[in-house]
Amino acid sequence: xKQVAASRGRDPEAVSGAMYLTVSLDDNAxxxxxxxNQFLERYYDQPAENTRRRQACYAGPPGKVAEWLDSxxxxxxxxxxxxxxxxxxxxxxxxxxLRPRELLVxx
Numbered sequence: 877x878k879q880v881a882a883s884r885g886r887d888p889e890a891v892s893g894a895m896y897l898t899v900s901l902d903d904n905a906x907x908x909x910x911x912x913n914q915f916l917e918r919y920y921d922q923p924a925e926n927t928r929r930r931q932a933c934y935a936g937p938p939g940k941v942a943e944w945l946d947s948x949x950x951x952x953x954x955x956x957x958x959x960x961x962x963x964x965x966x967x968x969x970x971x972x973x974l975r976p977r978e979l980l981v982x983x
Contacts, residue, residue: 877952894955915961
């Protein structure tokens with residue numbers, strides 16, 4: 877991202893990378909995927925596959941979400957906005973438990 881900014885004559889340090897990501901966490905990856913699809917279909921009133929082609933989504937076990945998020949950090953994202961599909965309180969609780977251990981990503 878910073879390379880693109882520099883190639884267009886912009887100060888790379890003045891540019892922040894951000895991603896809006898939709899997440900469905902569950903130890904059962906199939907259940908997480910179904911919940912994500914149902915959420916997207918209700919929200920956008922179209923097949924989930926259409927939305928998933930245009931938006932970054934993760935559905936699966938909590939232990940793997942850090943690796944997925946880190947791929948965006950490694951690509952230059954400095955701001956990650958998470959939207960949880962479904963039970964927000966449960967997702968927040970699950971995510972909060974991951975923070976000290978799994979979500980330590982390198983700058």
